[in-house]
Amino acid sequence: MVKSTYPDVILIENGENLGFSKANNQAIKRAKGDYVLILNPDTVVQEDTFKTLIKFLDEHPEAAAASCKVLNADGTLQLACRRSTPTPLVVLPKILGLSALFPKSKLFAKYNLTYLDEDEVSEVDAVSGSFVMVRKSAIEEIGLFDEDFFMYGEDLDWFFRMRKAGYKIYYVPSTKIIHYKGESSRAAGYDAIGMFYKAQIQFVRKHFSKSRSVFAVMFLYFAIVARGLFSYAVKTGVALAPLIIDTFLMQLSLLLAVRIRFGSFNEVSAYFLIDGIYTVVWLFSFFLVGIYKKRRFSATYAAWGVILGFFVNTTFTFFFKQFAYSREVLIWLLLLNIIILPAWRIGIRLARKTGMVPFLGTLGKTMILKRTAIVGSAEEAKRITQKVLDRIEYGYSIEGFIDKKSPxxxxxxxxxxxxxxxxxxxxxxxxITDIIFSTESYSYEEVLDIIDKVKHNKMNFKIVPKQMDFIIGKASVESIEDLSFIDIEFNIDKLYNRVIKRSLDLMISSLLLILLLPFAIISFLLFGRSIRGVDLLLQDNQVRRVYLLSKTDKIQSGILSRYPLLLHVLTGKMSIVGCELLLNPLDLKNIHYKPGLTSLAEIMSQGNRDEDEYEKYEQYYLRNQSLQLDLEIIIKALFNL
Structure with a gap:
């Protein structure tokens, strides 16, 4: 892409990852200008940034390097864009947490200089290596990056050598960039925590081992190791926290279930062994539906994990009568777990939305749509909207557009x-949870100013570069060009997915036939519903007469009107999630695509899509069908009732 689009650019291609220092040194050696710019690939730069920093360095000959205000993806200031050298007096308040408690204290907040006004020019010890403009003559004097630093620490070492040579380093906030911190190292697949703290030890060994006392150096080593272990512990704790919380709450559910069933806790000891089996089954069910991977805080998947585990546990007690102490206790466990386990996740999501738990990671992609606004002209908004709707897998729901003037x-x-x-x-x-900016209508400077205004709303920001069909976001670059559906492998045709899908159909149809029977009878007797026959095209392309519980001959969206169709799901002629009812899938007859009680096209269209868009939803489902997607479509359908 670089060669074809920008033929004048010198592209250095390495066969392996040489590390930040060595790779940048290759480019610095070939640079011929008065200034060298170090720029990470996971950044978005304002139009005036280069000119602003060149002008600043021209006016400040004592400066070896300068950087600008660096923003996180949510618009907040990235603290690493202005730092102090990590001496014992700087590191100790950081280790003890005093810098976080007293961010405006000159004594305690030296590590990230949070006591400085973020909108004022400041002389600092170091700036962010993700974006820094350096005077070429200073590089020739103090040398290139130290290639012993593979990733992290090389910028701190560089700035330390600059200041030692008598140069100054400046933070210049009159211009700004966005840095999607961590995306470069994440894409490379390295242990970022380990490499970061290893680099800190390298820095101390290089610069302080001879100039500082043994006690000071040992303190810094201890502080770095302690902080590294703490970071690993936090990372591991965050990863295991959902599993630990689920296990604890399952035990609480058992206590409550026994108390409800027997009126006391005296019988709890009899359930110790079976409780262990129940808990392992439920945790394994959570693993199957992806709770402990990308969807740790998904209440929907937690509920379906509980239901899946319940069916397995019920089957287990059916075949092993010696463990069937009380099926009533198991029923109560189902009811309590299906309330409690999703509930704490909903609480976390609400807390995260209000900013109360900022340490939690992203919740993963979901087909529950993200409310999105486009910032751009009417023409650009219409173009982007159409492109986004063509790529439904990204899950955007375009609420409208915002512009400088009304259309x-x-x-x-x-x-x-x-x-x-x-x-x-x-x-x-x-x-609104997501904003997509069009740089056809807005400059990067305007985009960054707008992000600055709404950064407290905890939003996701995306950018569509000028004359390009890509959405640039925190963790990915999403193509929104039109799709081609030629020679595509269909997930729904894979044997594994077919077995799982059929198992899900059997479990849900059996359960719903039993649970909804009283309601179907009441609806038939008291609310004027009757059994009506309709002609439905089934998977074998044969028109069959099926029956609905309805007041009209049309297929309605309510679950009770489709209650008789559950028998067809049970016998394998239909599926819980399939193609649109009465839709003629002649061109899909060999890919095992049954009509469903609900479908992706039905829940996403909400009655407003045309045939082309129906086809896109159907094609998306064929390519991406999975247990997780089926469960989410079912939940979405329930919300649409």
Whole structure:
């Protein structure tokens, strides 16, 4: 891409990852200008940034390097963009947590200099290596990056040598960039924590082992190791926390279930062995539905994990009568777990949304759509909207667009939400979670200014570069070009997925036939519903007469109207999740695609899509069908009832 799009750019291609220092040194040696720019690939730069820093360095000959305000993906200041050299007096408050408790204290907050005004020019010990402009003559004097540092620490070492040679380093906040911190190292697949603290030890050994006392050096070693172990412990704890919480709450559910069943806790000891089996089965069910991978805080998947585990536990007690102490206790466990285990996840998500738990990671992609606004002109908004709707896997729900002025005419789609000057109020009122910026209409400077205004709303920001069909976000670059469906492998045709899907159909249809029977009878006797026959095209392309519990001959969305169809699911002629009812899938007859009680096209369209868009949803489902996707479609269908 670089060679074809930018033929004048010198591209250095290495056969392996040489590390940050060695790779940048290759480029620095070939650079011929007065200044050298070190820039990470996971950044977005304002249009005036280069000119601003060149002008600043021209006016400050004593400066060897300068950097600008560096923002996180959510618009907050990235603390690493201005730092002090990690001496014992700087590190100790950081280790003890005093810098976080007293961020405005000159004594305790030296590590990240949080006591400085983020909008004022400051002389600092070090800036962020993700973006720094350096005077070429200073590099020739103090040398290149130290290649003993593979990743992390090389910038701190460089700046330390610059200051030791008498140069100054400046933080210049009059311009800014976005740095999607961690994406470069994450993409490379390295142990970022281990490499970071190893680099800190290298720095201390290189610069302080001879100039500082043995006690000071040993203290720094101890502090770095302790901090590294703490970071690993936090990372491991966060990864294991959902499993530990689930296990604890399952034991609490057992106590409550026994108390409800027997009126006391005296019988709890009899359940110790079976409780261990139940707990392991439920935890394993959670692993199967992906709870402990990308969906740790998904209440939906937690509920389905509970249901799946319940069926396995019920089967276990059926075949092993010696463990069937009380099926009533198992029923109570189901009811309690299906409330408690999703509930704590909902609480965490609400707390995260309000900023109360900022340490939690992303919750993973989900087909529950993200409420999205486009910032750009009417024409660009319409173009991006169409492209985004073509790529449904990204899960955007376009609520409308925001611009500097209202459109000249009313658009069918998307809706004009208001003026960009009112963006903070608009995103709050509309509960917008994602904003997509069009740089065809807005400069990077304007984009970053807008992000600055709404950074407290805990949002995700995406950028569509000028004349390009890509959305640049925190963890990925998403192509929104039109799809081609030629020679695509269908997930739904894989044997493993077919077995899992059929098992899910059997479990859910059996359960619903039993649970909904009283309601179906009441609906038939008291609410005027009757058994009506309709002609439905089944998977074998044969038209069959099926029956609905309905007031009309049309297929309605309610579960009770489709209750008789559960018999067809049970016998294998239909599926819980399949293609649209009465849709003629002649071109898909060899890929085992049954009509379903619900479908991806039905829940996503909400009655407003045309046939082309129906086809896109159907094609997406064929390619990506999985247990997780089926469960999420079912939950989404329940919300749409």
């Amino acid at each position: 000249d005419s009313v658009l069918d789609s998307p809706t004009y939400l208001g003026n960009v000057t009112d963006i903070a109020e608009i995103v709050s009122a509309r509960k």
